[in-house]
Amino acid sequence: MLNKINLKSALLLLISLLINNKIKAQSYYFERVYDETLAQASYFIGDFTTKEAIVIDPKRDMDVYLNIAKTNNFKITKISETHIHADFLSGARELAAATNADLLLSDEGGKNWQYQFPHKGLKDGNIISMGQVELKIMHTPGHTPESITFLVVDTKVFTTPKRAITGDFIFVGDVGRPDLLEKAAGQVGSQEIGAKQLFASILKFSKLSDDVEIWAGHGAGSFCGKTLSNIPHSTLKDEKLNSKAFQFKNDEKGFVKYILEGQPSPPKYFAVMKQMNKEKRPLLIEVPVHQKLTHQALQKVIENNLLIIDTRNKNMVAEGHIPGSLHIENGKSLATWIGSLVDYQQQLVLIADDDDTTEDLTRKLMRIGMDNIYGFVTDLDKMNMELEKSNLVTSTEVQKHLDKNDVQIIDVRTENEYGNGHIRGAENISLTTLKNNLHKISKDRPVIVHCQSGVRAAMAYSLLKKSGIQNIKMFSGGINEWTEKKIELVKEN
The missing domain is CATH 3.40.250.10 (Rhodanese-like domain)
Known part of the structure; x- marks a missing residue:
């Protein structure tokens, strides 16, 4: 009988602990929104008491955040970014226009790295409050001069942060590259300065509690680092143990050499993104619907030398394609390849598999600001055109x-x-x-x-x-x- 009582007591204690932990875990809303096409993460954080929410690093097709808010009865009142992005066109301004939320952006980094449109500035040590949730700003330059990290604190449960939204500062298994300003934006001499700043930021961040969760801005497949993992999050303790970038505690010179070696060549469009994310630009509040071209319209496109991009499978394209068209197969990397190979000033016509593919293609391109789409062709096989076969060898x-x-x-x-x-x-x-x-x-x-x-x-x-x-x-x-x-x-x- 005694054993049965002890077993029952143990089970009740375990259930109590699980319930308490669940309550703690759910004391504020937290969701990672991940875009596999650019390996990019954004974050939706909501306070259950005030029903306020903030979105950090939103992508441009913003309906996902509006749906999260609607489903969970939140009101998006604040929107922010970890830094001026180079690899995608931020949707922060679109989302602010749609929700009338405050746009809170970094004012760190000096005069050359200030956002050139209306916003409320954030500085190191500032705190964003939403009910019992606080986000403390930590200036963590290196990847870019203005980069900031958000330290998330549930004030009802803890006095110290348990989560960090690190953007492109710290990834799982890697840290942000400091060479992009030089290689993509033409800031000659900036990569070594950035590497030294990054080293100092890592030392500063390393003083936080080892159990702080790291939620980064990118995963494997991004050009923003060398060895990014596809694991969604990590802890400071794990990064100290496993990330090579954390092994240079007293060796700034060694760190600079390591972090600048072997970085992949950045896509051509990165320089364009930096400017578009920093300056005023037209906003795109909804995913646009583009025209489907007729045979006659396609003939005029060819006569006027518009750029035709065939996004169908490579085997289909090899069997027959419009002479002079550029083939970029639709997949996770479509936007990266188009951004690398196509001039932003060119007007595009896209050959797609079917009508259902057009929205997917539009979303992928609007995420890098490639909006100059004239129309789609979704039935090339019915156009009765003379197509060309690819010359294949075994x-x-x-x-x-x-x-x-x-x-x-x-x-x-x-x-x-x-x-x-x-x-x-x-x-x-x-x-x-x-x-x-x-x-x-x-x-x-x-x-x-x-x-x-x-x-x-x-x-x-x-x-x-x-x-x-x-x-x-x-x-x-x-x-x-x-x-x-x-x-x-x-x-x-």
Whole structure:
């Protein structure tokens, strides 16, 4: 009987603890909104007592935040950002216009890094209050001079922060890169200054409690760091143990060298985003609906040389595409590739799989401010147009040309990918630099392009064809097929 009583008491105690922990965990509303297309996270925080809410780093298609507020009976009263973003067009101003919320933005970083539109300024040590929820501002420069971190405190339960919204300052497994201002925005000499600021910010942040949860602005797939994880959040303790960036406690020089080495080349559109997020610009309150083009309208598009981007699967495009069109397959990285390869001033016509795809494409492009869409074609197979097939080659055919110098083989993967193993004799011209290296493309012998899986090769093929290079072929199987067939790859010494 005694054992039964003890067991019952233990179970009641466990249930009580679980209930209390659940109450504590739910004392304020917290939701991470993640956009896989840009590996970008935003945050919705609401106070249950006052029903006020703040959104941090919102994306531009903002209906997701309005739906969260409506579903949970919150009123969005505040909107903020961790910094002036380079990798996506912030929806902070759109959301503020739709909700009449206060726009609270960093006033740190000096005169060159001030937002150039009306807002309420935030400084280090400021506190944003919403009922029992407080967000304390910590200035954490390095990634950018104005970067701030939000330390979230539930004042009813704790006196110290248990969550930190770190933006591009600290990621899970990595920290923000300090070289973007120099490489993407042309701020010569800024990357070493930023690296030293980042080192100081990490030391400052490291003084917080080890159990502070880190909720970052990006995950794996973002160009804002080198080794980002796809895990949603971490703790300061885990980052101190596992992140290499935290291992340079008394070695600023070593940290600067580490953080600046091996950073990927930033997409071309990053410089455009910096300006658009800093200055006044037209707002887009709703996801626009673009016209569906008729056969006659498409003919006029071709006659007027508008840019046609074919977003269908690479295999479909290979079977038949409009001559002169640029192929960028619809996927998670569509916006990044279009932002890297397409001029913002060009008017676009998009070839889509079907009517259901057009909203998805529009959302992806509006997230990087690519709004100049003239219309869609969703039934190319019914347009009764003369289409062109891609000139494909197999791995067997590629092997026939090895060591003969009768073709030019171009690997359009990144420099790091190429260095880890490539086809013997292949030259490396990465896709994002291809347009600036057309002079390196052979005019007197056939050219074969390839990548890892064929997706980038298809883009490169279409780009070269559009540039007037006709002696082009594509090895669609790429390195994946090469390794599957156990054909030798070589590495640089």
